[in-house]
Amino acid sequence: GAVVSQHPSWVICKSGTSVKIECRSLDFQATTMFWYRQFPKQSLMLMATSNEGSKATYEQGVEKDKFLINHASLTLSTLTVTSAHPEDSSFYICSASRGEYGNQPQHFGDGTRLSIL
Amino acid sequence: AQKVTQAQTEISVVEKEDVTLDCVYETRDTTYYLFWYKQPPSGELVFLIRRNSFDEQNEISGRYSWNFQKSTSSFNFTITASQVVDSAVYFCALRGPNFGNEKLTFGTGTRLTIIP
Numbered sequence: 001g002a003v004v005s006q007h008p009s010w011v012i013c014k015s016g017t018s019v020k021i022e023c024r025s026l027d028f029q030a031t032t033m034f035w036y037r038q039f040p041k042q043s044l045m046l047m048a049t050s051n052e053g054s055k056a057t058y059e060q061g062v063e064k065d066k067f068l069i070n071h072a073s074l075t076l077s078t079l080t081v082t083s084a085h086p087e088d089s090s091f092y093i094c095s096a097s098r099g100e101y102g103n104q105p106q107h108f109g110d111g112t113r114l115s116i117l
Numbered sequence: 118a119q120k121v122t123q124a125q126t127e128i129s130v131v132e133k134e135d136v137t138l139d140c141v142y143e144t145r146d147t148t149y150y151l152f153w154y155k156q157p158p159s160g161e162l163v164f165l166i167r168r169n170s171f172d173e174q175n176e177i178s179g180r181y182s183w184n185f186q187k188s189t190s191s192f193n194f195t196i197t198a199s200q201v202v203d204s205a206v207y208f209c210a211l212r213g214p215n216f217g218n219e220k221l222t223f224g225t226g227t228r229l230t231i232i233p
Binding site: 032034041042043044046049091093095097105106107108109110111113 | 152154159160161162164167208219220221223224225226228
């Protein structure tokens with residue numbers, strides 16, 4: 001069964017709205033979670049690494065003030081797209097790993113399709 | 118720097134045919150991990166397999182098999198007797214060994230269409 005839950009699955013909202021996406025690890029604690037963005041027919045692009053209790057690490061080119069990440073507990077990370085505009089429309093996916101070493105697979109949430117009108 | 122190349126952008130085969138998806142990777146790490154994920158039209162990413170760099174044994178799981186060749190830096194995925202439900206985008210990914218270094222480097226994906 002699913003080990004990472006992502007909510008909501010779909011969001012349609014007006015330009016200028018801020019949207020919060022939640023990512024939860026269901027049966028394990030995740031000190032690190034990851035946020036990806038995927039445009040249609042393209043690969044996943046890592047946006048940021050979310051660390052529990054500390055600031056997120058953003059990839060080059062990703063606006064920190066635009067994509068706010070909060071990892072307040074060991075089972076929850078949130079991504080807030082602030083003042084969203086049509087160009088922010090995309091598929092956002094989070095992931096978490098059970099372990100802290102490279103040999104553990106990342107489990108992905110079901111993704112959130114964000115459409116900004 | 119790490120890099121994963123999936124040269125096949127799209128593949129179409131008739132149902133029951135075998136199909137191989139190619140994956141070539143680059144890394145300076147001596148220990149690393151390779152993964153395959155499946156992304157069906159619904160969008161979620163499904164973990165298929167993990168392979169450690171120090172284990173070159175090939176693996177078979179039902180109709181799926183993986184061929185890891187360290188000498189050619191390849192980690193190919195074969196589906197035998199393909200079925201329509203296999204239609205999806207398949208991603209190969211690479212990850213390093215270090216504590217906290219959990220970033221996955223994804224290939225660009227191969228879109229597989231099984232024609233009934």
